[in-house]
Amino acid sequence: MPDPLTRRLGRLLELDTAERQAIAALVGARVRHLDAGEEILADGALPLCGGIVLDGWMIRSKLLPDGRRPITAILVPGDVLDLDCTMLWAADHAVSACTSVAVAEIGRDAAFLFSQQFPRLGRALQWEAVVALSIQREWTVNVGQRTAFERFAHVFCELLLRLRAAGLAPGDRFDLPMTQADLGDAMGVSTVHANRILQELRHCGLIHLEGRLLTIPNYARLARAGLFDPAYLHLEGWRPDCGRTPDAARVRSEAVPGVEARRADSIRA
Amino acid sequence: MPDPLTRRLGRLLELDTAERQAIAALVGARVRHLDAGEEILADGALPLCGGIVLDGWMIRSKLLPDGRRPITAILVPGDVLDLDCTMLWAADHAVSACTSVAVAEIGRDAAFLFSQQFPRLGRALQWEAVVALSIQREWTVNVGQRTAFERFAHVFCELLLRLRAAGLAPGDRFDLPMTQADLGDAMGVSTVHANRILQELRHCGLIHLEGRLLTIPNYARLARAGLFDPAYLHLEGWRPDCGRTPDAARVRSEAVPGVEARRADSIRA
């Protein structure tokens, strides 16, 4: 079983031996283990390095002045932990372990040189950032526009697909290590309401939840209930030649004003 | 008056003549004008290029199956329009003009070469992406955790600071070209409720809104009302040596396991 980053990037492109070794070196250099609840980055702290989640779940959260602690993202193995955050003077949110986790810590310069020496992999990491932003946008929509019932259905669909892609949801079943309070914080509802929604989902037969084991008996039905459209996860991968380096000559010819602009008008989905 | 991108990147670093010219060439090559309401990128369409907002306001929105159209971001002059989106097969949201706008269209390869030839500027663009993600997270928190009243106060504070940085809010007063329906879509409330909230903000003396002109008489009070902490905008800029290229020798010495990890534990805000 390859490490989660190899698996993740391997979905985007065929990795050669040197690239596999580089990835292994990147994630193997400095692995840190955290217990559940421990923070790898505190809100307001000076970020010293980025990382990759190797094992376990993590969450991004913000501490509000009134004590609430909204969760803005859920991170599963293979997810990238802001390689760019070392540009910041102070982290704008906390990243903490949801379960006990293993994280590969990656310093600013290590990440830079990695992308420098393996440009295709650098672009692959950039791709991961693009998808992460897309997911964040969808979460904004989720908490802003959907009912609590839809929100939960939606996020379970998302987690299923993301974990499936990581090979961690065999049989449409996965370990859900978050408490109902956590889920409430993530979905923007109170703990009490999170509980009621989960019961409703169970009674509708949309999920089975026994202990921490979540089973999704009928993904299509759950997706319908959550108005879930997986397009934003971009599971189909990137466009061809994202891994190549453009050559200057061709670029100059493309930069002629109007050429792409005209095409832009004609292509609509 | 420099173009918005020069102004924006000039806040991060001292630009030399070559860099100024490169920026001017980048944003000047292909400028597109759109009328209010026009889309530069349709949800689901094949993205052909990224861009920079030169003049006017734009919005990111998603079209939901039931006809709602949540707004996930507001873009003002100087904001970057996903230079990486050309990696995607299909856009996961629409980008459209809120007012009549001027946008600099930037193709994939032009952006690549720009960053290649001017690495400091490339990192500056990366910085903009980091901040954009941070803002998106804050919006997730905003719609998920705060009351409608707080949300509006919060977003007005954000807009004030972002526009101030762009030199577009003299006297804590700026043009707010969005309709109440738009604001509702952005804040996750109905149009009717958006109206009532705006009235409440006016009656509290937190804002003056006459026509499209929004005045913020007392920023500190509005910030308190919106539980607004500007940290997530990272207006203080990036950390030193974000513009430099790391050299491999020093990096290897830093990669020794444990060194940074130990420091990480000791630094907390």
Added chain:
DNA sequence: CGGCCCATTGAATTGCCTCAACGCTCGTGG
């Protein structure tokens, strides 16, 4: 055993929604 975390339930309250209607200011066309 006691204490803590977590899940669960009930009851009262409220923020926000929907539906519906009205007035204002445009731009347009008869």
Added chain:
DNA sequence: CCACGAGCGTTGAGGCAATTCAATGGGCCG
């Protein structure tokens, strides 16, 4: 020139979703 409709802002009334407060029970650990 006025009539008309469209778009936007505004207001009221009724209803529902989700909240807060409060209390209970089960499982786990010290």
